[in-house]
Amino acid sequence: MHEKLSLQDRIDRLEAIEEIKQLKARYCRYVDTKDWVGFASLFTEDLVIDFGESTSNPRTREEFVASAARHFEKNSSIHQVHVGEVQIIDDTHARAIWPMYDLVEKTSDDSEYISHTGWGHYTEEYRKVDGRWLCSRTQLTRLKRVALGN
Known part of the structure; x- marks a missing residue:
């Protein structure tokens, strides 16, 4: 049987879920x-990164950010996540699954990126550090990816 949570515990969980939703919205923006x-x-x-499709295979936060900058700096992108399933594990740990859509179009002749659109899921873990929720693990699993004519 599940222990009944106090009103304050329920409010704290809802606040944590909202903070994590805001974090993921900022990710896309x-x-x-x-x-x-x-x-x-x-x-x-x-940060632990598991993007199987990545050609640069980043292993650290710094490598992940540099890889994203390299891929998207000379291209136009649209990233969207939809209603996420956020689970608060405890006061400092959470996980979520986000249905996602992206469109990346090559906008520069010197870009080697292949234009595409895709659908899938981000599966992520979060940790509260110094009062802020941060993503500690991110995995992208594609259901479908369609290369577009460049």
Whole structure:
């Protein structure tokens, strides 16, 4: 049987869920507006990245941000996430699954990026650090990816 949570515990969980939703919304906006400092601020220092499709295979937060900047700086992108399933594990740990859509179009002749659109899921873990929720693990799993004519 589940222990009944107090009103304050329920409010705290709802606040945590909302903070995590806001974090993921900023993720999409920072990538699309190419705000790499803001983007880096969303992740823990020990971020774990699992993007199987990545050609650069980043292993650290810094490599992940640099890779995103390299891929998107000379291209136009639209990243969207939809209603996420956010689970608060405890006061400092959470996880979520976000249905996602992206469109990336090559806008520069010197870009080697292949224009595409895709659908899938981000599966992520979060940790509260110094009072802020941050992403500590991110995985992208594609259901479908369609290369577009460049």
